[in-house]
Amino acid sequence: MLPKNELRERIFSILREHDHRLTPQREAVVEVLIENSDAHLSAENIFMQTKHNYPDIGLATVYRTLELLESLGLVHKFEYGDGQSRYEVNQSADDHYHHHLICVKCGGIGEFKDDLLDEIEHAIAKETGFRVTDHCLRFFGICSECQAEPGENSDDD
Ligand SMILES: [Zn+2]
Ligand SMILES: [Zn+2]
Ligand SMILES: [Zn+2]
Known part of the structure; x- marks a missing residue:
């Protein structure tokens, strides 16, 4: 996992390379993504948090910024299973995507x-003859905390 300042610098330099201006709105969205790099936030969550630092931002701008970052490979978007997409910063350009346990x-x-x-x-x-460059895997099941809850191993609930 890259330190936050390197992650930030990587994202900003790739945006510049592709001639995308670093607007304050975009910067505010990137900042939220970096601060929550392991949180798998929805666009709504990202919007709410970005509003803290940048009260004038609109949800549409957040969506457009997320789409831009995704198209540049800087952000991963994945379906969570409830119809709400989640977003997370792509830590590395080379590694395959990590697996999610839902x-x-x-x-x-x-x-x-x-x-x-x-x-x-x-x-x-x-x-x-197909060369795999990435994959996106979701495992569904019951986390260890939920398994530890009383009643989890009985059928009478
Ligand atoms: Zn792989
Ligand atoms: Zn993840
Ligand atoms: Zn659980």
Whole structure:
């Protein structure tokens, strides 16, 4: 995981490289994404938090900024399963995306950083000639905290 200042510098320099101005609105959105780099925020969440530092910003601007950052590969967007997209900063241009562990009880989103798909990626390349450059995996289940709650192992609830 990159330190926040390096992450910020990487995002700003890629925006500049692609001739996108660093407006105060964009900067405010990037700041929220960096401060919540492991939180998997929805656009609404990002909007609410950005409003703190930049009260004039509108939801449409937040969406447009997120789309721009996503198109440049700076932000990952993933579907959570409830119709609400979540966003997180892409820590590295080279690594494959980490896996998400979604708890169907509390809605918590955990992460699993080891790829563990090398064998599958090689098998796909060998059989189809397709070169895997990334993937997006969601595992659904019950997190350890929810499993520890009383009643979780009984059927009578
Ligand atoms: Zn992989
Ligand atoms: Zn849970
Ligand atoms: Zn994540």
